[in-house]
Amino acid sequence: MVTNRTESKFLERVRIALTNAETHPKIKAALAEFGVDETKFTEGWQMYNLAKKSWEFNQQEESETRLVSNAYHSAYGELEMKFKRHRDLSQILCKRDPDTLIQLGVKGRFPTKYNEFFDKVKLFYTSIGSDPAIQTKLAMIKLTPEIATACLAELDALLKLRAEFDREMGESQASTVSKNAALHNLSDWMDEFDTLAKLALYDTPQRLEVLGILVRS
Template sequence: MASRRNLTDAETLELYRVSLENANKQPQIKAILTELGYDTAVMAEGNALLSETRKAYDYNRIEDDETSASYAHFSKLKAELEGIFDIQRKKAKVIFRKDPVTADQLAISGPMPRTYMKWLESAKKFYGVAANDQDVLNKLGRLKLGAADIATGNALINELETARTEYLREKGESQDATKLKDAAFSKIRDWMSDFYEVAKIGLDDSPQLLESLGKMVRS
């Protein structure tokens, strides 16, 4: 009877909107459905469920957009810090290649860590030690790596941590919003399933009227 393709949430909302609106406004359909128990009060339940689902859907979209924006901001800062830290770390490795103790203190021994937390801790240690050790800072200056550069690195770390906190908060809110949306869709799908079954019974001899509810009828 209806297309077997799974509808998107937006398409589902539009189908239900059209179905309920035409069921309420088309006199013949309204009369038939009323006789089958779908009077004004029952139809009001469907309209209320549709309104609730629409609100949950819109709220979920807003939260998803905010999550995407916060992740983009976090990614931008991470890429910025990665760029300057990679170059500055290479400079420091050259300067302290014969001083393994200081190299370890700066966390520049060996390759760059790959996981986020190890990489971040490496950057924190590098900029933290450099900012508080004038002798290290003086030696770094040989390759044009000065106090201002170290301060910029530390500032970026703070911004990055704040951005990641914001992203994780938004992500959690988005996941909660998705659960609320899914619950709302589950309720209205159950209600509309019964509605369509009753409509098929009542409009069995009027396929055109059934199609006005958004349900395609096989010829």
């Protein structure tokens, strides 16, 4: 069975085996006697090309997902740090004003799930931007409507990154399923090929090594 760690190595081994089997006259003739003819080679190359293409596409999708993930988590961390500071200062300032704390949505634990975080950030900065009484109260800690507007803009950008991250994750997972299926089919085909090669080249085991099949001495 092909594992993630050996996928590239496996694909290269298949390419070398098919290439050498086709270009080595004696090996090709011996294989033909066991049913490995031109049709079989064509089938093998088709499965290899599909697996190779699927593998390369999956590598690309995973790379794109990592890039978007880095951008998303970086933006999340920056907004989280700002929100935590503003939230802490507001809790300290309004310790004896539970109604304001409720309006700001800062009572209770700090949100750890991303969807809860988005909701709390939205409520907090929207309340600051729309309520003059809260603005007056938070002026002492220099938490202005302009800062609230800027943080809401950061939230909007973060939400877009989250959507892109989810989309890339879905595409990457789909490409992984396709890649695994193609590699599995090619692995099964190569198992049969190797078995036939071992039968065809039993008396000339050194030729098996030309196909990438290790022979015990």
